[in-house]
Amino acid sequence: MDLIATALPALEQAIYLILQPEQIMYLIVGILLGLSVGILPGLGGIAGLSLVLPFVYGMDPVSGLALMVGLVAVIPTSDTFSSVLMGIPGSTASQATVLDGFPLTRKGQAARALSAAFISSLFGGIIGAIILTFFIFIARPVILAFNIPAMLMVIVLGLSMVAILAGRVPLKGVVAAGLGLLAGTIGTAGAGGSLRIASYDYPYLVDGLQLVIIGLGIYAIPEIVSLLRQDKSISRDGKLGEGWMTGLQDWWQNKWLSARCSILGVLIGTIPGLGGSVVDWIAYGFTVQTAKDKSQFGSGDIRGVIGPESSNNAKEGGGLVPTLIFGIPGSGSMAIFIGGLALLGYEAGPHMVRNNLDITYTIVWSLALANVFGAGLCILLSGQIAKITTIRFALIAPYLFMIITFAAFQSSMRLGDLIALVAIGCLGIFLRRFDYSRPAFLIGFVLSYRAENYANQVYQIAGSRFRRSFEMGMDYIATPLTMTLLAITLLSIVVGIRQSKNIRENANVYTATKTAPALFLAALTGYTAYAVFDASGITRTGDKIFPIIVGLITLLACSALIVKMFMKPATDPVFMDLEAGGDDGNADHGLWGTLMWLVSLVVLSSLAGFVIGATLFLIGFFKYRARLSWLWSLIAAAAGIGFILFLASSLGRDFPPGLLQAYVSLPWPLR
Amino acid sequence: MISTKSRTRAFLGAVAATAMAAAMPTASAADVSFAGQTVDFTIPFSETGGSARWAQFYAPLLSEHLPGNPTVVVRYRPGGGSTTGANWFQDNQQLNDGTQIFGTSGSTQFPYLLGDPRVRYEYQDWIPLLGSGVGGVAYLSGDLADKWDGTGDNLQDEFFMYGSQGATSLDLVALLAFKLIGLDVEPIFGVEGRGDGRLMFERGETNLDYQTTPAYISNVQPMVDQGLAVPLFAWGSLDDDGNIVRDPTFPDIPSFAEVCEANSVCDTDSLGFEAWQAFFTAGFPAQKLIYLPGTASDEVVEAYREGLRDLMARDDFTEISEAALGIYPQLIDNGARNAHRLATTISPEAKQYVLDWLEEDYQITLD
Known part of the structure; x- marks a missing residue:
C-alpha cells in the first residue's frame, strides 16, 4: 500500500533520529524543565517554552525539537500535581481532574490518585502517537469537515456538561454557568470591539479577565483558605493511605475507559480552534455517563481521574495535527512551538508533512517517548511528593499564596491582576460556601469567548446562504456531522440531568x-x-x-x-451554607481573618513591591500564624524568597512594583 | 498624484535631512560596552504571536553583535491590542543606557494612527533602530477565476465573505482595499488569526482571503496549483523613493496600486487610496520596528546602529533569517528612520476618512 510505503521508511528514519543518545539527553532536559515549571500552580507550558526558546536558535533541528517536545509533552502530566494535591487546576488541561482527584487526596489517597493519573497520561500519550502516525495522512479532509456550525456544536456539547456538574440544586448550576459565560464577555467584544462592563477610564477590564486568574481565584483561593482555617494537613487524618501501586491497579481495571477517553482526546484535540479547552470536561462527562455506579463521583472516584487524564495527554498529540498540517496552532503552547520550528528552519504547513515526514514523525514519537519518561518519572515520584499532603498546611499555604500571586501577575503585569485575583477569590469562596457549582462557572468562562464568536459567525454565514436559497443554508448548518453532535449533546443533557444529583462536592x-x-x-x-x-x-x-x-x-x-x-x-x-457545619463551620480560624493574610500580601506588594512585600508577609505569617520561632520564620521566609527569585530570574519575569518603586529607583529584584 | 507626491516629497526631505546628519561628526560608539549587562527587549504582545517569533529571532543576534555581548532577554507585556505595553514604554523613557529596547508591530501603529483613546504613547519621542517588513497576497475562490481580469470590474455583482480578525486590526488594509475596488464584502469578524481565516476559506465558508507571505507560500500556493484559489494582488513593496512597486517575492502578481489603476472605480489620487497607503505602510513594509527610548545617549544609539550594521553585513544573514522573517529587507539607519516616519504619519483628512468608513460600514467607533 502507498501509505505504508511512505510511512514506514520515514518512521524508521524518525526512530533512528530519536534514539540517538544526544537527542534523548535533550528530551530529558526538556522533560525535567517541563516538570519543574508545570508543577507550580498557574505556570504552564507557555512559561516553560519561552524559557528554552532563546537556546533553541542555532541548535541542530532534531535536538531542538527534542528539547521543545519534551517540555510540551509533560506539562499536562506535571500540572496534575497541583490539581490532585492542592485542588488547584494547573492548566486548562487538568481542570476536570480536580473534581475527583482532590477529594481522594483529602481522604489520604494522594499517591493512589497521582499514580493512576500518571499511568493514564502515559497510556493516553502513546495511544495518541499511534493514532497520529496514520491519521496524519487522512486528517486533512476530516479537519475540513469541521465547519463553524460543527465547532459551535462541540462547544455546546462542552457546555452541556454543566448539566451533569450542576450539583444538588440544578438551578444553581445554571446560574453559575451563566455567570461564567457573562464573566467571559467582560472587556472588548471579539467582533466589533465594543466595551462590556469595562471602560477606558479603568483600562484593566478592557482586556477581559484572564483564565489563570479565574482558575486560581475560583479554585485555589477557596481551597487554600478553607484548608488553612482548619490548621491540619491536606490529608484529613494526616496519613497516607493507599499507595501508588493501588493507582496502577485501578488503571488496569479501567483500561478500556482509559483507551476510549484517549481516542476522544486525540479526536477533539485535532479540531483547530477548540484549543483543547473542552477535552477534559467532555471526557469527564463521558466517564460519568458510561459508569454503572455513579455514587462516588465528585467525592473521590478514581475513574473521575483516569478519564480526563487519559484524554489530556492524548489531546497534545491531536493538537499537533492542525499545528503541523495547517500551520495553525491548536493552543498557546503550540503557537510558541510553531515559532520554535521556524527558528530551527522549518515552516509548519502541508508541505512539512509531505516533504519532511521524518521530522514530522520525529515530533510525534518524541512526544510519545517524552510521555513515557515524564509520566514514568512522575509515578516514581508520586509516593514521595504525596507526603506533602501530610505536612501541617500552615507551613505550605504562605508559599502557595506567594506563587499564585506571582503567577497571577504574569498574566498582564499590572497591579490590577492582584486585585482581580482577590476579587475573584472572594467570588470563589462564596460560590463554594453556598454550593454553587464552581466547575459549571469555569466551563462557562472557558467556553464563553468561542461560544459567542462561533454563534455570531454561524448566524452571519448561514444568514447570507439562506438569503440566497433555503437549500444552501440547510446544506451548511444541517450536515450529518452537526446533526450527530446535536444528538450526542441532547443525549448528554438528558443523561446529565438525571444523574446530576449523584455528583456533588459536599455529601x-x-x-x-x-x-x-x-x-x-x-x-x-x-x-x-x-x-x-x-x-x-x-x-x-x-x-x-x-x-x-x-x-x-x-x-x-x-x-x-x-x-x-x-x-x-x-x-x-x-x-x-458551608459555614453552618462540617469542616468549614467547625474550623479553628475565621474565614475573613484567613483571607486577610492574602489581602495583606497584595497590599504590602502594592506599597513596597512584591519582593519586599512577600518577605514581610512570609516572616509575619510564619511567626504569627504558623507560630514558628523567629529563627525558623526567618529561615522559612528566606527559602521562599530565594526560590521565587530563582524562578523569576530563570524565566525572565518581572515582579509587581509598588508605590515605593514609583518614587525610588531600585535595582532588580526590588524594582 | 497629489497624495503620493506629497508623501514622496516628505520622504525625500527625510533622506536629505538624514544625509546631512550623517555628514556631521557623529558620536563615537567605541566607548560603549554592555559587557555583563542585560538588555530587556520588550514587546507589547504575548509569547504566542508573530512578534514573539520575530523578537526571539533578533535577541540572540543582537547579543552577538552589540559591544560587550550583553544578554538580550525578550520580555512580554501584552494587553489592549499592544497599547498597554506601548504605554508602559512611554512611561519608562528615562532609561538612557541602552538596556531597554522596544519592538512594535502594525497593531501598535494602527491605534496610534487612528487616535484610539487607549493610546498614551508618542512614537515621535522614540528613536527607531530597525524596521522589518512583510508582504501579503489577497486571493479568491477558484470558481470565480474566470471573472478576474486583473481589474475587479467583473466582480462587482458577486457577493464576498471574508474571515476577519477585526476591522481595526491589520485586516483594515485588506477590507479597505476591497472597498476601493468596489467589491461587495461581508467580513465575518471574530476570527482568531489569519490561519483560522484561511481554514474558513478552505472549507468554503468564505470566498476571499489574504495571507502574509510565508503562510501564502506554504499553505495557499498548493491551492493555487490545484485551481482552488486565484491570487488577486499582492499589497506590494516600497522602493527607495517611497513608491509602491511589486512585491519582490511575487514578481508575477500585480501590486494593489496596479489593480487600483486598472479598476474603474478606484483612483490612486483619491483620499481613500492615500488612507490605504498610510495603513498599508504601517501594516506591511514597516510592520515591525525596534526603538530605543528618546533619552538614550548618542553613544548608545550609535553602538546599536553599528551592531545592526555588522549583523546585516553577515554573509549568512539571508540564510538564517529566511524561515523566521521571509526575504524582506531589514531596514537600518536611514531606512529605519524612513520606515518609522512613514509608518507613523497620516494626514488628518485620511484619518477622518477611515474613521467615517469604519463607523458607516461596520458601526465601529473609537471612543
Whole structure:
C-alpha cells in the first residue's frame, strides 16, 4: 500500500533520529524543565517554552525539537500535581481532574490518585502517537469537515456538561454557568470591539479577565483558605493511605475507559480552534455517563481521574495535527512551538508533512517517548511528593499564596491582576460556601469567548446562504456531522440531568438562616441585571446580543431560585451554607481573618513591591500564624524568597512594583 | 498624484535631512560596552504571536553583535491590542543606557494612527533602530477565476465573505482595499488569526482571503496549483523613493496600486487610496520596528546602529533569517528612520476618512 510505503521508511528514519543518545539527553532536559515549571500552580507550558526558546536558535533541528517536545509533552502530566494535591487546576488541561482527584487526596489517597493519573497520561500519550502516525495522512479532509456550525456544536456539547456538574440544586448550576459565560464577555467584544462592563477610564477590564486568574481565584483561593482555617494537613487524618501501586491497579481495571477517553482526546484535540479547552470536561462527562455506579463521583472516584487524564495527554498529540498540517496552532503552547520550528528552519504547513515526514514523525514519537519518561518519572515520584499532603498546611499555604500571586501577575503585569485575583477569590469562596457549582462557572468562562464568536459567525454565514436559497443554508448548518453532535449533546443533557444529583462536592447538607444565601443570590442577580443593562447600551448588535441573551436566561434562573427560596423552609438544600457545619463551620480560624493574610500580601506588594512585600508577609505569617520561632520564620521566609527569585530570574519575569518603586529607583529584584 | 507626491516629497526631505546628519561628526560608539549587562527587549504582545517569533529571532543576534555581548532577554507585556505595553514604554523613557529596547508591530501603529483613546504613547519621542517588513497576497475562490481580469470590474455583482480578525486590526488594509475596488464584502469578524481565516476559506465558508507571505507560500500556493484559489494582488513593496512597486517575492502578481489603476472605480489620487497607503505602510513594509527610548545617549544609539550594521553585513544573514522573517529587507539607519516616519504619519483628512468608513460600514467607533 502507498501509505505504508511512505510511512514506514520515514518512521524508521524518525526512530533512528530519536534514539540517538544526544537527542534523548535533550528530551530529558526538556522533560525535567517541563516538570519543574508545570508543577507550580498557574505556570504552564507557555512559561516553560519561552524559557528554552532563546537556546533553541542555532541548535541542530532534531535536538531542538527534542528539547521543545519534551517540555510540551509533560506539562499536562506535571500540572496534575497541583490539581490532585492542592485542588488547584494547573492548566486548562487538568481542570476536570480536580473534581475527583482532590477529594481522594483529602481522604489520604494522594499517591493512589497521582499514580493512576500518571499511568493514564502515559497510556493516553502513546495511544495518541499511534493514532497520529496514520491519521496524519487522512486528517486533512476530516479537519475540513469541521465547519463553524460543527465547532459551535462541540462547544455546546462542552457546555452541556454543566448539566451533569450542576450539583444538588440544578438551578444553581445554571446560574453559575451563566455567570461564567457573562464573566467571559467582560472587556472588548471579539467582533466589533465594543466595551462590556469595562471602560477606558479603568483600562484593566478592557482586556477581559484572564483564565489563570479565574482558575486560581475560583479554585485555589477557596481551597487554600478553607484548608488553612482548619490548621491540619491536606490529608484529613494526616496519613497516607493507599499507595501508588493501588493507582496502577485501578488503571488496569479501567483500561478500556482509559483507551476510549484517549481516542476522544486525540479526536477533539485535532479540531483547530477548540484549543483543547473542552477535552477534559467532555471526557469527564463521558466517564460519568458510561459508569454503572455513579455514587462516588465528585467525592473521590478514581475513574473521575483516569478519564480526563487519559484524554489530556492524548489531546497534545491531536493538537499537533492542525499545528503541523495547517500551520495553525491548536493552543498557546503550540503557537510558541510553531515559532520554535521556524527558528530551527522549518515552516509548519502541508508541505512539512509531505516533504519532511521524518521530522514530522520525529515530533510525534518524541512526544510519545517524552510521555513515557515524564509520566514514568512522575509515578516514581508520586509516593514521595504525596507526603506533602501530610505536612501541617500552615507551613505550605504562605508559599502557595506567594506563587499564585506571582503567577497571577504574569498574566498582564499590572497591579490590577492582584486585585482581580482577590476579587475573584472572594467570588470563589462564596460560590463554594453556598454550593454553587464552581466547575459549571469555569466551563462557562472557558467556553464563553468561542461560544459567542462561533454563534455570531454561524448566524452571519448561514444568514447570507439562506438569503440566497433555503437549500444552501440547510446544506451548511444541517450536515450529518452537526446533526450527530446535536444528538450526542441532547443525549448528554438528558443523561446529565438525571444523574446530576449523584455528583456533588459536599455529601452533607448544612443550612443556617435564610439571610446569607438570599443576600448572595441577590448580589448575583444584581450583577446579572447590571450586565444586561450595560450590554443593552451597546450600539453594535453583534457585540451585545450574546451577553443579553445569556444574561436574560441567567436572570430567569435567578428568579426561579428566588421563588424557590420563598417557598421552601430554611432547611432546604437551596439554603446550603458551608459555614453552618462540617469542616468549614467547625474550623479553628475565621474565614475573613484567613483571607486577610492574602489581602495583606497584595497590599504590602502594592506599597513596597512584591519582593519586599512577600518577605514581610512570609516572616509575619510564619511567626504569627504558623507560630514558628523567629529563627525558623526567618529561615522559612528566606527559602521562599530565594526560590521565587530563582524562578523569576530563570524565566525572565518581572515582579509587581509598588508605590515605593514609583518614587525610588531600585535595582532588580526590588524594582 | 497629489497624495503620493506629497508623501514622496516628505520622504525625500527625510533622506536629505538624514544625509546631512550623517555628514556631521557623529558620536563615537567605541566607548560603549554592555559587557555583563542585560538588555530587556520588550514587546507589547504575548509569547504566542508573530512578534514573539520575530523578537526571539533578533535577541540572540543582537547579543552577538552589540559591544560587550550583553544578554538580550525578550520580555512580554501584552494587553489592549499592544497599547498597554506601548504605554508602559512611554512611561519608562528615562532609561538612557541602552538596556531597554522596544519592538512594535502594525497593531501598535494602527491605534496610534487612528487616535484610539487607549493610546498614551508618542512614537515621535522614540528613536527607531530597525524596521522589518512583510508582504501579503489577497486571493479568491477558484470558481470565480474566470471573472478576474486583473481589474475587479467583473466582480462587482458577486457577493464576498471574508474571515476577519477585526476591522481595526491589520485586516483594515485588506477590507479597505476591497472597498476601493468596489467589491461587495461581508467580513465575518471574530476570527482568531489569519490561519483560522484561511481554514474558513478552505472549507468554503468564505470566498476571499489574504495571507502574509510565508503562510501564502506554504499553505495557499498548493491551492493555487490545484485551481482552488486565484491570487488577486499582492499589497506590494516600497522602493527607495517611497513608491509602491511589486512585491519582490511575487514578481508575477500585480501590486494593489496596479489593480487600483486598472479598476474603474478606484483612483490612486483619491483620499481613500492615500488612507490605504498610510495603513498599508504601517501594516506591511514597516510592520515591525525596534526603538530605543528618546533619552538614550548618542553613544548608545550609535553602538546599536553599528551592531545592526555588522549583523546585516553577515554573509549568512539571508540564510538564517529566511524561515523566521521571509526575504524582506531589514531596514537600518536611514531606512529605519524612513520606515518609522512613514509608518507613523497620516494626514488628518485620511484619518477622518477611515474613521467615517469604519463607523458607516461596520458601526465601529473609537471612543
